[in-house]
Amino acid sequence: MRQTWGSKLGIIMAVAGSAVGLGNFLRFPVQAANNGGGAFMIPYFVSLLLLGIPLMWIEWALGRYGGGFLHGTAPGIFHSLWEKNRFIKYFGVIGIFGPLVIFIYYTYIESWTLGYSVLSILGNYKGIQDQQTMQSFLSAYQGLEKNNFFSGLGPAYFFFLITFIANIIVVYYGIRGGIEKLCNIAMPLLFILGLIVMGRVLTLGVPSPNNPTWNISNGMGFLWNPDFSALLKPKVWLAAAGQIFFTLSVGIGVILTYASYLKKGDDVVLSGLTAVSTNEFAEVIIGSSIVIPAAFVFFGPVGIKDIASSGAFNLGFVTMPVIFQKIMFGAFFGAIWFLLLFLAGITSSVSLAQPAIAFLEDEFRLSRKKAVTIFGIASFIFCQPVIFFLGKGVLNELDFWGGTFCLALFATVETILFTWVFGMDKAWDEIHHGADMAIPRVYRFIMKYITPIFLIIILGWWTVKDGIPILLMRDVQAADKPYILGARIFLVLLFVLLAILVKIAWKNRKGKK
Amino acid sequence: MNTGGIIFVGLSWGTIAILTAFCFYKVFRKKKVN
Numbered sequence: 001m002r003q004t005w006g007s008k009l010g011i012i013m014a015v016a017g018s019a020v021g022l023g024n025f026l027r028f029p030v031q032a033a034n035n036g037g038g039a040f041m042i043p044y045f046v047s048l049l050l051l052g053i054p055l056m057w058i059e060w061a062l063g064r065y066g067g068g069f070l071h072g073t074a075p076g077i078f079h080s081l082w083e084k085n086r087f088i089k090y091f092g093v094i095g096i097f098g099p100l101v102i103f104i105y106y107t108y109i110e111s112w113t114l115g116y117s118v119l120s121i122l123g124n125y126k127g128i129q130d131q132q133t134m135q136s137f138l139s140a141y142q143g144l145e146k147n148n149f150f151s152g153l154g155p156a157y158f159f160f161l162i163t164f165i166a167n168i169i170v171v172y173y174g175i176r177g178g179i180e181k182l183c184n185i186a187m188p189l190l191f192i193l194g195l196i197v198m199g200r201v202l203t204l205g206v207p208s209p210n211n212p213t214w215n216i217s218n219g220m221g222f223l224w225n226p227d228f229s230a231l232l233k234p235k236v237w238l239a240a241a242g243q244i245f246f247t248l249s250v251g252i253g254v255i256l257t258y259a260s261y262l263k264k265g266d267d268v269v270l271s272g273l274t275a276v277s278t279n280e281f282a283e284v285i286i287g288s289s290i291v292i293p294a295a296f297v298f299f300g301p302v303g304i305k306d307i308a309s310s311g312a313f314n315l316g317f318v319t320m321p322v323i324f325q326k327i328m329f330g331a332f333f334g335a336i337w338f339l340l341l342f343l344a345g346i347t348s349s350v351s352l353a354q355p356a357i358a359f360l361e362d363e364f365r366l367s368r369k370k371a372v373t374i375f376g377i378a379s380f381i382f383c384q385p386v387i388f389f390l391g392k393g394v395l396n397e398l399d400f401w402g403g404t405f406c407l408a409l410f411a412t413v414e415t416i417l418f419t420w421v422f423g424m425d426k427a428w429d430e431i432h433h434g435a436d437m438a439i440p441r442v443y444r445f446i447m448k449y450i451t452p453i454f455l456i457i458i459l460g461w462w463t464v465k466d467g468i469p470i471l472l473m474r475d476v477q478a479a480d481k482p483y484i485l486g487a488r489i490f491l492v493l494l495f496v497l498l499a500i501l502v503k504i505a506w507k508n509r510k511g512k513k
Numbered sequence: 514m515n516t517g518g519i520i521f522v523g524l525s526w527g528t529i530a531i532l533t534a535f536c537f538y539k540v541f542r543k544k545k546v547n
Contacts, residue, residue, distance in 0.1 A: 008540060038521025045528075221514030224522045274536035280529045288522075436539060 002070060002362070003175040004261050010180040012271050015060075015258055016278035017183040017347030019249040020190065022109065024283040025341060026312035028243060029292040033223050033308045035239045036230025041284075043231070043240035047454075048280070051241055054443060054451045055250040055411055056276050058418050060268035061431040063259025072260035072358035074253050074414070075502045081422045088417070089506065093498045094410045095253025096355050101402025101491065102252065103352035104382045105395045107164055110345030112317065113338045115141065115159035120334030124149070125321050131307075134318045144391045153387065160387060163346070168376045170350045171357055174368055175261050179350050186343045187278075193340040194286040200333055201294045207326065211300060219296030222304055223288055238461050241454065247283055248276060251411030254351040257358045270436035282344075290337075291315045294323050316341065353379070363505035382494075385487070392483035393476060400470050401491055408459040415455060419448045 005011040032040045066077030074095025078088045119125060128134050139145045143153035150156075170178040206215045230236045245251060259268065295315065296304045307319050320337060324330035353375060360371035386395050418427050428444055469475065476484055514522070 012540065038518055038525075041521055041525050045525075217514050220522065221518045224518035225515050226517040226521055270536065270539050273532075274540055277529065277533040277536045281533045284529050285526050 002067065002072070002261065004263060006176045006180050008267070008271060010176070010184060011258060011262065012274045012278070013183040013187045014179050014347075014351070015249075015255060015272075015275035016282075017187050018254050018258065018351035019247060019275060019279040019348075020187070020282045021247075021249075021344050021348040022113070022316070022341055023243075023246050023312070024279065024287045024344065025194075025290060026287075026316045028247065028283045028287045029223060029290070030308055030312045030315060031239055031243050032288065033292050033304075035236045036227045037222070038224040038226035039228050039230050040236065040240060043237040044243065047237075047241040047244040048276075050446055050450050051454050052244040052248045052250065053273065053276055054447045055415065056248060056255070056272040057269060057431055057439065057443075058415055058427075058447065058451075059250055059255040060259045060262075060272040061427070062414060062418055063256040064262045064264070064266065064268055065430055066256065067260030067262060068264055070362055072257050072362045073355050074256055074410070075359070075505075076363060077256055077260070078414075078417060079506075081417055089502055090499050091413050093495060093502055094406050094413075095256060096359050097495050097498055098252050098402050098406040098410060099254055099352040099355045100379065100382075100494070101398050101406075103349060103356075103379060104402075105386045105398050106345070106352060107167060107349050107379075108160055108383060108386050108390075108395075110342060110349055111156070111160040111163035112141070113341035113345055114163055115156060116317065116321070117335050117338035117342060118159070119155075120321070120324070120331050120338060123331055125325075126331065127325065128322060129325055131314075131318050131322055134322050135314070137321075138317050142390055143388075157387065160383070163342075163349075164380060164383065166346060167349050167353060168372060170346070171353045171375070172368070172372045175354075179354065182350065183347050186347050190340055190343040190347070191282070191286070193336045193343070194282065194290075197333060197337050197340060198286050198289040200327070201290050204294065204297050204327070207297055214297050214300045216293055216297055218301070219293030219304075220289070222296050222301065223292045238458065241458055242462075245407060245411070245458070247279060249348070249351065251407035251414075252352070253355050253410060256414075257355045258351065260358070265434040267434050267436040268431060269439055273437075291320060295319050298323050298326055359501075363502070364508075382490075385483075385490070389483050392480045394483055394487045397470070397484050397487040398491070400466060401488075404462060405467060408455060408462055412452065412455040412459055415447070415452050419452070424448045 005014075032044075062077055062081075063072075066072065066080055069076065069080045071077050071080060074092030075089040076092070078092040082088045125134065125137050128137060136145065136147055137149045140147045140150035141156050143156060146152070170182050172178060173181070202216055204216050206212055208214050249255060262268070292304070292308065295307050299307060299319075307315060321334060324334035324337070327333065356379075357368070357371045357375050360366045360374060361368060366374070386398065424444060424447070427447070431439065473481055473484055
């Protein structure tokens, strides 16, 4: 007997939890500020309507459809859609491979947020007033250098262990008893914490009387004042499409797995849209009101430009802790800021763990205990190179192949498979089965033509712009190349291993028949 | 923040707030159309 969700709100919170991640609060504001400010929202909403929402509905419908055949992961779901094709199930391997690879590095990054939350309360970075010193603090925490803050990886590893074990415990308790319970508590708490931090930032006023223009209104203006000339640049449109892609957790395979635990008559249209809107609330309303405006009022119009171009992680782990030193009750606000990021992280990472576990449960008929044990041991071993070779570019390598390229490839395959191979008429009926609301008919055209074309353009752009330079290791230092090669060998072996497991599972199934 | 910024923040936040409220209203109302 397969597991099911306890309530409709439960799966909405779980999918929204999977979608709301660190990127909502760190990546989105940086992308918007660097790509036309308010004008960025035009390609952003266009991408949401033509790419994000259709993909969300496709994945929910595909997952529920596969669940009806007792398949919770892409190999089985793709095979159910196109039984005559012997190879399509191997394409589905991406839907287990991608989330597993992301889980390997994401859990470690997530553990930094937990660590920083505790260190904020303990006052470990108290008194650090400049970003350079805070950068040293972060580097020492990550084990990239030794200084008077940290002399080794001990604290980071300790918080990694806690984070990893917390993830395993949640998935061990299953869909209803673990993931749904976690998300039903963590998501409302995340919004409360987000609104508290947002409220504090928006009431900062003019913290530096000597610089009256460094105020919160201009801080919001830095992010929202539109630069319409940006709309003429293709890279801005692709940045917006990429942001929609990353923020909604589509193209990974996790929504397929979550939706596979729905019952046949459960709605996917309204639930999918509600998960989208919940994610967008966290991203566009809360995410835009914290890091950029706060950094502006303390570092001014010149400083903020350097900060925004230094990347989302620096903003979260370097700039924000410095800002918290400059406001009253900074330790408290620092702790809840990083706790907010931790909650965003853990609700995403448990979703990344579930496809591999579901694959072992569904295709090998393993008990949840056995499946979680195998997943826990394997992923714990896989995490170690990310932790110990962080400075060698291993994390970035896994992030591109697992967390970027595979996403676009997987989304393209599943969309074409569903709307062309399975057929748009059947796909439309499948999406609307048990629906609580009707989708406008224009989406038949969008799903069949616009979304796949959009995806192919993104896939081509990422391959040419990022994929080829990464593949050729153009920006990699000679000393780091062996580590990058090692990471690639690992990725290839992992993919091959999963493909072999798919072959064995189908062979066993055939034997039983 | 200039007028353009105010318009964009207002439209973006307003659209998302209304969509979120509409979705949750429908979720709790539980009326099937199909």
